[in-house]
Amino acid sequence: MAGVTTTWVRTAHGDAWQTLAVAAVELPGVRLSATGLPHPQWNNGDVDDPAAVNIGAVKDWYDARGVPWGIRVPQGAHWPHGRQLFTKRLMGVTPDGFVATGGTPDVVVRPAAASDLEAALHVDTVAFEESADVERPWLQLLMAHRAVTIAVAELHGEVVATGSVTVSDGRAGRCGYVAGIGVLPHARRRGIGAALSSWLTRIAIEDGATLCHLHPDTDAAAAIYQRLGYAEVGGLDIYVDI
Numbered sequence: 001m002a003g004v005t006t007t008w009v010r011t012a013h014g015d016a017w018q019t020l021a022v023a024a025v026e027l028p029g030v031r032l033s034a035t036g037l038p039h040p041q042w043n044n045g046d047v048d049d050p051a052a053v054n055i056g057a058v059k060d061w062y063d064a065r066g067v068p069w070g071i072r073v074p075q076g077a078h079w080p081h082g083r084q085l086f087t088k089r090l091m092g093v094t095p096d097g098f099v100a101t102g103g104t105p106d107v108v109v110r111p112a113a114a115s116d117l118e119a120a121l122h123v124d125t126v127a128f129e130e131s132a133d134v135e136r137p138w139l140q141l142l143m144a145h146r147a148v149t150i151a152v153a154e155l156h157g158e159v160v161a162t163g164s165v166t167v168s169d170g171r172a173g174r175c176g177y178v179a180g181i182g183v184l185p186h187a188r189r190r191g192i193g194a195a196l197s198s199w200l201t202r203i204a205i206e207d208g209a210t211l212c213h214l215h216p217d218t219d220a221a222a223a224i225y226q227r228l229g230y231a232e233v234g235g236l237d238i239y240v241d242i
Helices: 006-020 055-065 114-127 132-144 192-206 219-227
Strands: 023-027 030-034 043-047 070-074 083-093 107-111 148-155 158-170 173-183 211-214 231-240
Touching: 006 030, 006 043, 006 070, 006 083, 006 158, 006 173, 006 211, 006 231, 023 055, 030 055, 043 055, 083 219, 107 192, 114 132, 114 148, 114 158, 114 173, 132 148, 148 192, 158 192, 173 192, 192 211, 192 219, 219 231
Parallel strands: 043 070, 173 211
Antiparallel strands: 023 030, 030 043, 070 231, 083 211, 083 231, 107 148, 148 158, 158 173
16 A cells, blocks of 8 residues: 655645545635534634645635634745644544554543533533634534544443544545544553554444544654554645734
């Protein structure tokens, strides 16, 4: 199987967001997606060719939908519009490079049920330091989406971690986007995040994914994913206030 490349992972990342979108369009140099939620992190354009983008057309498309938005640009590319917020690191693994974790004592990882919404919401609000008003609609979107599997991890019967995988089938082929790995503070450093990420990766591979990808927020998270076989590639510069 071909090795993980920057282009492959970036393309799969864009595919995942178009899969989650309620509206999407292809414009010169960029493809746009919108979930319709009122937060820019969930309405973004993925730039392939910065020089070809008509930023006025991009603004018109998002203005027509009444949502805030941002742009993802290949790391280091010249982009004169808006304010760079941060660089999103990207990692990917193919099935032949995946190294599954062993079992974690007293921890059960399983698919989330509708009845797990409040427990998963509690994990997300604490782990990501975000309000329930922001996180609840996002979790509800994921739970209702047929391309998404949400998982929870239980420690002694308590839901202490959650995450998701979105399976896309676009330009990059069939791929799994592992995201939203959150663990409650008292349950950290037990291997739960690794076990959850491993479970979600395996689910996507069993569903035919030829690549799984994710974005580590910290060096510590990247180290965990490296142990699962994920390799870091070139990232994406995130721009807002355009």
